[in-house]
Amino acid sequence: MARAKYLIFGLIVGISFLNPDFVSAQSSSREAEVILVKGEVKVQKACKAEWLDSKAGMRLSEGDTVKTGKASMLEIAFDLERKNVVRLYENTTAILRGRWLREIGLPQGRVRFLIRRLRSDSSFEVRTPTAVAGVRGSGGEVESEEKRDEIKAFEDEIFVQSFDEQGNLIQEITITEGWETVIERFQAPGELMELTDADRSDWDSWKEDLSERREMERPPVEEEKGPDIGGAESVSETTQQQSEYKDQVFETQEDSRVEDRAASGETSGRGDVTEGGTPPPPSGDGCGCP
Known part of the structure; x- marks a missing residue:
């Protein structure tokens, strides 16, 4: 009975690892990655006093604080596919919060976010001293100043x-x-106000830039190459070259078989089979060694 209980428990655990939501939660790691840095950007790791220079590839985790200087900017990806990206503009202070880094504290500054892939039961939030902006799959921007916040919805x-x-x-x-x-x-x-054409254009340019960089950084896929028939000038010539290539392969394989039989002392295609159709026992010590 005890053994059966352990078996059932093991099956439940195994199935949970195959659950898409579980896999999604694991793939959306507890670390974020810095993917772009411009100007002066500093990072203070959780529970540390020193400020480090940020650079592309740096890993950020819960409790880390990021500061951008004048004319500076930082982008952070929260998943491997870079479907969830946040940009911090100049003079911004942001704190990563939450077990799965689903929250950004924004004491001051401006952040832009594009959130495409989240679990169905989770959301992404930006918290200022007086407001919370939350999304479940959207694109927007939050700017926190001393006396007011401005929140824009570009998508959804x-x-x-x-x-x-x-x-x-x-x-x-x-x-x-x-x-x-x-x-x-x-x-x-x-009151709600409509976004300006300049706002929309700026958003579209950023999305296009993100997409281009994602494609550039994607590893190339190697294509399987066949015979070189690039010089054919017509369908008939291409077919002829393919036929010649096939014949060459077959001839090479047949020559190889003949050479192998000659090297082993064969005299015909049936000389290596004893009466009854059974191959002869190996020579030597009977273990396949000569």
Whole structure:
């Protein structure tokens, strides 16, 4: 009975590893990767006092703080396929939070995010001192200044909550694609305003740049090469070259068989078979050695 219980437990664990949600959770690692750095960008690892220079390929984890200087910028990918990417603009301070790095604390500055791949039961959030902007698969931007926050929805929807000084919820709204709102510090969200053409164009340019860089960094796929028939000028010539190539291969294989039989002392195609169709026993010690 005990053995059966262990077997059932093992099957359950094994099935959980094959579950797509489980695999997705594991693949969306607890580390993020810096994929682009421009200008002066510093990183303070969790529970550390020193500030390090950020560079492409650096790994970030829960509790790490990132600061960008003037005319500086940083991009972070939260998955291997780079479907979930966040850009930090100049003069920004951001803190990575959450077990799966699904939250960014934004005391000040401006972040832009494109979130494409999340588990169905999870969300991505940007938290300022007075508001929370959350998405489950969207593209947007949050800018936190001293007295107000500005939140823009470039794709899909963004769920926004504003809070008072005691942390009590004031109001929750949904910003749909193509709109934005401004939240004065510790106030309710303002009226929705349509994004400008300049905003939309800037967003499209960023997405295009992301896509191009993703393709450039993707490892090349080697193609299987056949016979060189690039010089054929017509279908008939191509077919003829393929036929000649095939005949050459067959002739080479046949020559190889003849040479092998000659080397082993064979005189005919039937000389290595004893009466009854059974091959002769190997010579030597009977273990296949000469």
